[in-house]
Amino acid sequence: MKALMSVxxxxxxxxxxxxxxxxxxxxxxxxxxxxxxxxxxQMLFEVACFVIGFTGLSYMLxxxxxxxxxxxxGIGFWAFVLLYLKFRVxxxxxxxxxxxxxxxxxxxxxxWVSASEEDWKKFKQPIxxxxxxxxxxxxxLRYAYLVLIPILIGWTSFNSMKPKSEEPIxxxxxxxxxxxxxxxxxxxxxxxxxxxxxxxxxxGKFDQEYSNKLIVEQxxxxxxxxxxxxxxxxxxxxxxxxxxxxEIFFQNCHFCHGDNLNGRGLHAFAFxxxxxNFTDPGTIAQLQETFIFWRVAKGGIGLPNEGFPWASVMxxxxxxxTVDEIWKVILFEYWHTGYYPRTWx
Amino acid sequence: MGLxxxxxxxxxxxxxxxxxxxxxxxxxxxxxxxxxxxxxxxAKKEEAKVEKGRDVYYxxxxxxxxxxxxxxxxxxxDYPRYNFExxxxxxxxxxxxxxxxxxxxxxxxxxxVVEFMGVVTKDKALAKRYDQLAYDFIKISLTAYSLTAVLxxxxxxxxxxxxxxxxxxxxxxxxxVMHIYALMFVAESATLYIYYYGWDKMKExxxxxxxxxxxxxxxxxxxLLMFLANSWIGFMMSPAxxxxxxxxxxxxxxxxxxxxxxxxxLHRILGNMAFGGGVVAAYxxxxxxxxKTDEDRAHYDWMGYIAxxxxxxxxxxxxxxxxxxxxxxxxxxxxxxITLMGGLLAWLFIIQATMIGILFLSTNYYLWQAMGRxxxxxxxxxxxxxxxxxxxxxxxxxxxxxxxxxxxxxxxxMGGQQHPVLGNYGVMSAKNGGINVIITTTVLSFVWYMRGNxxxxxxxxxxxxxxxxxxxxxAYVNIVGLAIYGYYIPANVRVGLSVPQVATTLSSLFFMxxxxxxxxxxxxxxxxxxxxxxxARSQYALIMLATAFTWxxxxxxxxxxxxxxxxxxxxxMRDNSPWAYTHTVGFxxxxxxFNVLFFWISILFVFWLGSLAAKKAxxxxxxxxxxxxxxxxxxx
Numbered sequence: 001m002k003a004l005m006s007v008x009x010x011x012x013x014x015x016x017x018x019x020x021x022x023x024x025x026x027x028x029x030x031x032x033x034x035x036x037x038x039x040x041x042q043m044l045f046e047v048a049c050f051v052i053g054f055t056g057l058s059y060m061l062x063x064x065x066x067x068x069x070x071x072x073x074g075i076g077f078w079a080f081v082l083l084y085l086k087f088r089v090x091x092x093x094x095x096x097x098x099x100x101x102x103x104x105x106x107x108x109x110x111x112w113v114s115a116s117e118e119d120w121k122k123f124k125q126p127i128x129x130x131x132x133x134x135x136x137x138x139x140x141l142r143y144a145y146l147v148l149i150p151i152l153i154g155w156t157s158f159n160s161m162k163p164k165s166e167e168p169i170x171x172x173x174x175x176x177x178x179x180x181x182x183x184x185x186x187x188x189x190x191x192x193x194x195x196x197x198x199x200x201x202x203x204g205k206f207d208q209e210y211s212n213k214l215i216v217e218q219x220x221x222x223x224x225x226x227x228x229x230x231x232x233x234x235x236x237x238x239x240x241x242x243x244x245x246x247e248i249f250f251q252n253c254h255f256c257h258g259d260n261l262n263g264r265g266l267h268a269f270a271f272x273x274x275x276x277n278f279t280d281p282g283t284i285a286q287l288q289e290t291f292i293f294w295r296v297a298k299g300g301i302g303l304p305n306e307g308f309p310w311a312s313v314m315x316x317x318x319x320x321x322t323v324d325e326i327w328k329v330i331l332f333e334y335w336h337t338g339y340y341p342r343t344w345x
Numbered sequence: 346m347g348l349x350x351x352x353x354x355x356x357x358x359x360x361x362x363x364x365x366x367x368x369x370x371x372x373x374x375x376x377x378x379x380x381x382x383x384x385x386x387x388a389k390k391e392e393a394k395v396e397k398g399r400d401v402y403y404x405x406x407x408x409x410x411x412x413x414x415x416x417x418x419x420x421x422x423d424y425p426r427y428n429f430e431x432x433x434x435x436x437x438x439x440x441x442x443x444x445x446x447x448x449x450x451x452x453x454x455x456x457x458v459v460e461f462m463g464v465v466t467k468d469k470a471l472a473k474r475y476d477q478l479a480y481d482f483i484k485i486s487l488t489a490y491s492l493t494a495v496l497x498x499x500x501x502x503x504x505x506x507x508x509x510x511x512x513x514x515x516x517x518x519x520x521x522v523m524h525i526y527a528l529m530f531v532a533e534s535a536t537l538y539i540y541y542y543g544w545d546k547m548k549e550x551x552x553x554x555x556x557x558x559x560x561x562x563x564x565x566x567x568x569l570l571m572f573l574a575n576s577w578i579g580f581m582m583s584p585a586x587x588x589x590x591x592x593x594x595x596x597x598x599x600x601x602x603x604x605x606x607x608x609x610x611l612h613r614i615l616g617n618m619a620f621g622g623g624v625v626a627a628y629x630x631x632x633x634x635x636x637k638t639d640e641d642r643a644h645y646d647w648m649g650y651i652a653x654x655x656x657x658x659x660x661x662x663x664x665x666x667x668x669x670x671x672x673x674x675x676x677x678x679x680x681x682x683i684t685l686m687g688g689l690l691a692w693l694f695i696i697q698a699t700m701i702g703i704l705f706l707s708t709n710y711y712l713w714q715a716m717g718r719x720x721x722x723x724x725x726x727x728x729x730x731x732x733x734x735x736x737x738x739x740x741x742x743x744x745x746x747x748x749x750x751x752x753x754x755x756x757x758x759m760g761g762q763q764h765p766v767l768g769n770y771g772v773m774s775a776k777n778g779g780i781n782v783i784i785t786t787t788v789l790s791f792v793w794y795m796r797g798n799x800x801x802x803x804x805x806x807x808x809x810x811x812x813x814x815x816x817x818x819x820a821y822v823n824i825v826g827l828a829i830y831g832y833y834i835p836a837n838v839r840v841g842l843s844v845p846q847v848a849t850t851l852s853s854l855f856f857m858x859x860x861x862x863x864x865x866x867x868x869x870x871x872x873x874x875x876x877x878x879x880x881a882r883s884q885y886a887l888i889m890l891a892t893a894f895t896w897x898x899x900x901x902x903x904x905x906x907x908x909x910x911x912x913x914x915x916x917x918m919r920d921n922s923p924w925a926y927t928h929t930v931g932f933x934x935x936x937x938x939f940n941v942l943f944f945w946i947s948i949l950f951v952f953w954l955g956s957l958a959a960k961k962a963x964x965x966x967x968x969x970x971x972x973x974x975x976x977x978x979x980x981x
Contacts, residue, residue: 040769091759094751108737115713115729167753175687177680280763306689340835
């Protein structure tokens with residue numbers, strides 16, 4: 001047990017040092033890389049390692065007769081969460097999300113320190129000591145709080161009321177609801193039931209399963225599925241159209257959406273927001289192909305009322321591409337990113 | 346005929362009368378239901394004038410027997426108004442009626458369960474306590490029942506006076522259903538009063554079983570009432586039984602049985618139960634905090650625990666029922682689903698996730714506090730911090746928004762709309778994992794609570810403990826593993842992944858509860874449960890639980906209603922009032938908070954009225970109050 005705790009303490013100390021380095025900007029945040037594809041689990045894993053490390057450190061300090069008071073354990077852990085989110089995770093997390101996480105972790109800390117009566121008494125003790133002010137130091141602290149807390153509240157109120165030159169926060173609706181049908185080049189497409197006419201097997205029949213087997217595999221990187229070479233001249237059906245879609249993509253779309261389809265093309269950073277990142281699981285992976293068809297065809301100008309704040313410079317591609325070209329380019333996007341379009345069966 | 350026999354005959358007659366009341370509205374309405382059948386006769390007479398229409402949902406052909414949905418225009422004819430937003434007035438009236446309606450439908454179900462527990466419990470003292478508790482429940486709901494009826498009246502008047510064209514259309518479609526509803530309401534009232542006032546007269550033996558059967562009838566009537574009311578909102582969201590112009594095609598079953606009716610029914614039954622449990626638990630908490638004697642504290646502590654346990658029992662399957670409803674919404678109209686989950690109303694779903702998390706966190710916190718009143722439960726206290734950590738992680742994932750709120754500067758710094766790390770938590774696969782982790786942890790807390798003051802004496806106790814530990818560990822691995830796997834598979838398969846995740850959670854619930862019960866049979870008690878010796882914090886957790894339920898009900902009602910956007914009846918009857926726009930999130934949140942506040946102030950009044958009745962109770966009746974009885978032998 002002691003050996004395990006010692007290892008835990010060592011882990012805790014190293015991790016804390018790293019975090020302090022990141023806070024002081026001595027160690028860059030990305031020196032310990034968040035590995036693409038595993039980032040969300042890596043983040044939870046790292047936090048779990050910190051918790052194990054803190055348990056070890058706490059055990060070691062107790063063994064050495066220098067137990068950390070419960071009050072400072074609680075405050076310290078909450079501070080750790082805030083600092084981890086601010087300085088470890090990159091790119092920076094928006095304040096609104098950090099505020100949500102901070103509040104939840106504050107509640108969690110409260111639940112921890114007040115789970116039992118004994119713990120709650122230990123946690124309250126320093127606060128009660130200051131309020132009771134039986135010693136000179138506590139008396140001083142009480143006066144200090146008496147002055148500092150109103151100043152803090154006043155300063156926060158002043159800051160929140162002060163006119164700001166910053167652009168206001170926008171609650172953007174990234175995926176506005178599509179219409180039931182859309183008219184492109186004179187033909188009406190029902191979005192709920194239409195299918196990509198090029199998602200076909202070599203015999204020319206619509207075959208979702210067939211195309212699913214040939215998409216790029218995800219994982220540590222993106223790898224082409226075995227036997228799925230779109231450049232093979234003998235290809236028929238799905239892979240042939242993927243290649244054609246790729247050609248259209250690189251002639252028209254990659255300038256903004258990037259050659260990795262991650263929204264970081266040559267012109268991407270001229271726009272705010274930058275173009276959609278198709279490799280993110282929250283974009284095309286969540287949608288039906290017909291949704292993409294509608295968005296590509298109608299562009300930013302065709303966003304519906306609820307697509308607030310209509311911040312998209314996507315051209316209405318129906319003015320530049322044929323219907324077949326639009327379907328093919330969509331086929332390519334799904335193939336390249338390794339995502340499956342949403343279906344309802 | 347002896348007194349007992351006469352009582353039995355009368356009670357059986359009362360039960361038969363209740364069954365009659367249940368069936369009466371259906372029998373009376375049969376001619377009305379047959380309206381579609383009359384129509385063909387009329388058609389034969391005037392064949393040339395017969396017009397057929399196509400059902401917008403069932404796609405069947407039917408003879409048009411109704412008028413088209415009115416094309417309203419903004420003005421005093423279709424939208425008469427005060428110098429105020431009519432929609433907000435209606436929102437308020439509707440929400441208050443729903444709160445009280447849910448409460449009075451849920452509480453009799455609790456009564457039925459608790460009364461049944463009292464009947465089958467062998468421990469006489471405990472049986473008496475259960476019976477008294479059930480009686481307390483129904484007493485609270487009785488005052489609320491009158492208020493529900495009053496609020497229902499206010500709601501109808503609001504509809505008639507502010508939205509006459511819309512309400513006229515709705516009642517032309519639902520004419521027979523509305524009459525059945527009114528008759529069912531009469532049946533519900535009669536049954537409820539017989540049930541309540543017959544309590545003392547039917548308290549033992551065969552008569553008690555008759556009384557219990559009455560509660561079953563009462564609940565059947567109540568549930569049917571709710572189903573009928575649900576059919577109206579189901580029709581407004583996903584109309585059926587009418588053609589494209591909104592003309593009734595003669596088949597009332599099609600109008601009732603819309604695409605979303607059944608999911609709504611299930612969701613509302615579970616929601617009402619969870620809500621009712623929360624309100625009663627809050628009542629008990631309020632009484633606990635106000636108690637001046639140890640006996641009262643013991644009674645209300647126990648009452649709070651039972652109400653919370655019943656509420657949470659229905660809260661656990663609630664997310665899964667919600668999942669089914671959303672699935673059906675997507676299947677009905679893709680754009681409706683996207684508006685809800687990914688589009689205009691997506692942020693409200695994040696708030697909803699936050700509220701769901703609060704519910705489970707409050708429950709866990711209450712259970713940990715409750716362990717403080719058991720001697721011997723200290724052995725679990727040191728591990729609570731790890732449960733907190735697991736819960737917090739699940740919660741953080743569950744509430745991470747897909748569409749983040751940020752300033753344009755933050756957007757630029759992030760390099761795109763999606764955060765490469767947190768964006769992954771914003772999708773369904775992660776969220777399913779998050780909520781299942783939270784629920785499984787709640788189950789674990791319950792298991793710890795149930796064995797808090799006990800040590801198993803079965804010969805295979807060690808093996809049983811290891812098995813349970815491994816089972817929970819595997820459950821977590823399976824849930825998280827499936828959540829990760831969900832990113833790598835097609836969406837239709839991913840949706841199906843929720844089934845094994847839910848199965849894992851429910852397996853933990855049922856198997857672990859069952860195994861724990863077997864292991865704890867004849868277990869050695871390390872100390873009694875000291876009812877009333879629970880911390881005040883636990884009672885605030887119960888109040889928090891009830892408030893979160895109330896807020897979430899208001900929120901979900903708003904979301905469900907506003908998903909129709911600018912339609913009174915989706916794609917059939919357009920809302921042409923000046924208020925056919927979606928409120929801002931801030932306004933909606935304020936309005937929901939106001940409704941919650943109003944409900945709690947008014948229900949406090951109801952509680953106060955209930956306490957007046959208790960004060961007037963004769964001394965003999967007071968002696969039966971369970972708090973004054975000896976402590977139950979460690980009942981959970």
